[in-house]
Amino acid sequence: MLKDRIIQNIFFIVAAFSIFIIFFIFFFLFQEAFPAFQTMGWDIFGTNWNVAKGQYGIGAAVFGTLIVTAGAMIIAIPLGIMGAIFSSELAPLKIRVILKPLIELLAGIPSIVYGFIGITLLVGYLQPSFDMLSGYSLLTGSLILGVMALPIIVSMSDDAMKAVPRQLKEASLAVGATKWQTIKKVTIPTSISGISAAVILGIGRAVGETMAVSLVLGNMMKIPIPPWDMFETTGATVTSLIAHEMGEAAGLQINALFAGAVILFIVVAIMSISSNILQERIEKKFRGG
Amino acid sequence: MMTMIKEHNKKFGKAIVVLTVSIVLGAVFLSGCTDQETTTITIKGSSTVLPIAESCAEAFNAAHNDIKVTVAGGGSGLGIKSVATGEADIGDASREVKQSEIGEYGDIFIDHKVALDGVAVIVSKAIYDAGVTDITMDQLKGIYNGSISNWQDLGGPDEEIFVNEREEGSGTRDTFMDIVDLDETSADKANSANSQVKQAVSGSDVAIGYVGLGYISDETPALKIDGVYPSGATIKDESYPISRSLHMYTNGEPTDAVEEFLNFVMGSEGQAIVEEEGFISIL
Numbered sequence: 373m374l375k376d377r378i379i380q381n382i383f384f385i386v387a388a389f390s391i392f393i394i395f396f397i398f399f400f401l402f403q404e405a406f407p408a409f410q411t412m413g414w415d416i417f418g419t420n421w422n423v424a425k426g427q428y429g430i431g432a433a434v435f436g437t438l439i440v441t442a443g444a445m446i447i448a449i450p451l452g453i454m455g456a457i458f459s460s461e462l463a464p465l466k467i468r469v470i471l472k473p474l475i476e477l478l479a480g481i482p483s484i485v486y487g488f489i490g491i492t493l494l495v496g497y498l499q500p501s502f503d504m505l506s507g508y509s510l511l512t513g514s515l516i517l518g519v520m521a522l523p524i525i526v527s528m529s530d531d532a533m534k535a536v537p538r539q540l541k542e543a544s545l546a547v548g549a550t551k552w553q554t555i556k557k558v559t560i561p562t563s564i565s566g567i568s569a570a571v572i573l574g575i576g577r578a579v580g581e582t583m584a585v586s587l588v589l590g591n592m593m594k595i596p597i598p599p600w601d602m603f604e605t606t607g608a609t610v611t612s613l614i615a616h617e618m619g620e621a622a623g624l625q626i627n628a629l630f631a632g633a634v635i636l637f638i639v640v641a642i643m644s645i646s647s648n649i650l651q652e653r654i655e656k657k658f659r660g661g
Numbered sequence: 662m663m664t665m666i667k668e669h670n671k672k673f674g675k676a677i678v679v680l681t682v683s684i685v686l687g688a689v690f691l692s693g694c695t696d697q698e699t700t701t702i703t704i705k706g707s708s709t710v711l712p713i714a715e716s717c718a719e720a721f722n723a724a725h726n727d728i729k730v731t732v733a734g735g736g737s738g739l740g741i742k743s744v745a746t747g748e749a750d751i752g753d754a755s756r757e758v759k760q761s762e763i764g765e766y767g768d769i770f771i772d773h774k775v776a777l778d779g780v781a782v783i784v785s786k787a788i789y790d791a792g793v794t795d796i797t798m799d800q801l802k803g804i805y806n807g808s809i810s811n812w813q814d815l816g817g818p819d820e821e822i823f824v825n826e827r828e829e830g831s832g833t834r835d836t837f838m839d840i841v842d843l844d845e846t847s848a849d850k851a852n853s854a855n856s857q858v859k860q861a862v863s864g865s866d867v868a869i870g871y872v873g874l875g876y877i878s879d880e881t882p883a884l885k886i887d888g889v890y891p892s893g894a895t896i897k898d899e900s901y902p903i904s905r906s907l908h909m910y911t912n913g914e915p916t917d918a919v920e921e922f923l924n925f926v927m928g929s930e931g932q933a934i935v936e937e938e939g940f941i942s943i944l
Contacts, residue, residue, distance in 0.1 A: 424845070495864065496864060505821055505823050505867070506850065506861065507864075586853075591828070591853075605849040608851075615853070616851065617828050617829055619708060619853065620736035620737075621830050622739055
């Protein structure tokens with residue numbers, strides 16, 4: 373029917389439009405970042421960021437992103453997976469019904485709210501607790517990002533574990549394995565690709581998060597000495613660098629900030645695609661078997 | 662059942678047609694509304710000058726039907742670039758035009774000073790109460806280049822100094838670095854707004870930072886520099902060292918409409934707005 377085809381085409385155009393936007397953003401980012409890569413060469417990954425001297429090395433911010441994300445994952449991965457085991461395998465139905473929506477609600481809290489809580493509570497609490505120069509630090513950023521990545525990891529790992537066929541678990545229990553042995557030897561190994569997808573997506577969130585993190589960091593473009601000293605009031609992430617300096621940036625500085633955006637874009641895209649591939653793998657495994 | 666779906670499709674199709682037509686008509690109608698008679702003045706530039714430009718534009722637009730002033734931020738660098746390339750009629754800057762910019766665009770800039778601004782050095786209340794109420798320019802330089810790192814050197818408690826600065830590209834930072842004579846700093850925290858500096862300093866017992874005059878408070882008291890307290894009077898008579906003029910640049914002599922606006926800003930009405938926004942009048 374003609375009408376059906378018209379409507380189909382309209383929907384196709386709408387769908388194509390969103391793909392077009394992605395490509396547009398992609399090309400725009402590269403185009404704007406290109407002068408920075410061209411002028412700075414490999415120095416763009418160096419650690420000298422000094423606008424007055426025309427040095428735009430974003431290395432310190434890339435390092436900051438890495439270490440803050442790593443810190444966040446040290447918190448979020450064990451807590452997230454344990455939470456998921458509880459909610460999918462151990463919790464009584466009554467608790468399970470309340471637990472999952474509440475955890476997912478945590479993911480819906482706007483990041484500025486996390487940042488606000490961080491700056492009013494955490495910053496003031498951490499400074500005297502660890503005798504730090506100030507409460508603004510990579511550690512503070514890690515703590516907040518860890519909490520923010522938690523709901524994604526819990527919720528997606530929970531889905532993955534629930535997707536493990538009941539027959540598998542029951543077979544394990546039937547041959548005399550305890551509940552814990554079943555979780556350890558059957559549930560987790562079978563759902564490992566789904567759990568990995570959850571972790572990767574959690575990392576993606578941590579890497580791309582801006583607002584909360586830029587509020588609680590020192591935002592100096594320096595690598596702490598020694599580099600793993602997360603208590604020092606220094607260090608920025610790529611996102612906080614962009615958020616901080618785009619307002620007053622001019623000339624090559626803008627291009628260098630776009631170079632940071634390109635790096636973020638690539639990292640997050642890789643994370644998101646590999647998470648998708650892992651999830652498809654788990655679905656295929658159970659559909660096929 | 663089939664007819665129901667058909668009905669549904671029909672309604673849906675109609676809705677889309679109506680929506681499309683109304684969007685197109687709306688667009689045509691809106692674009693037809695632009696009055697060709699008005700002269701538009703575009704202002705771009707420094708975020709420090711932005712509140713002055715915005716409030717003045719608002720008051721000016723209310724009094725003029727034939728001239729419409731629009732204001733955007735973007736930073737001093739962008740303001741100067743925009744006025745040089747003709748993208749803007751007025752370029753706001755919280756610093757003077759650099760030699761490099763004159764080299765790039767030619768000696769085309771005409772400076773209109775619209776206000777004065779001071780940069781105050783604030784410290785945590787605990788430090789102020791411990792007796793650090795005065796600082797010399799040399800000590801200030803020492804703190805920001807890292808050669809002084811303990812409050813003891815300034816007669817304060819035996820505590821490390823938590824040094825706050827503004828982000829790279831900030832006009833306030835440019836002014837501070839320029840007058841205190843620093844190339845780079847060994848500060849601990851970069852803040853992207855005056856309010857962030859104030860928050861970091863008031864939340865600490867060992868902090869120092871620099872902000873616009875409007876951000877001095879009981880919790881973030883200002884230090885005297887070389888014996889002079891930052892105020893409207895000391896900045897006007899140039900006895901307070903860290904001060905600057907705020908500029909509106911034009912590309913060559915301003916047109917009549919632009920000149921009318923600049924006269925408004927520099928006149929008594931505009932300067933009252935300048936004071937209201939927390940800056941110091943040039944009058």
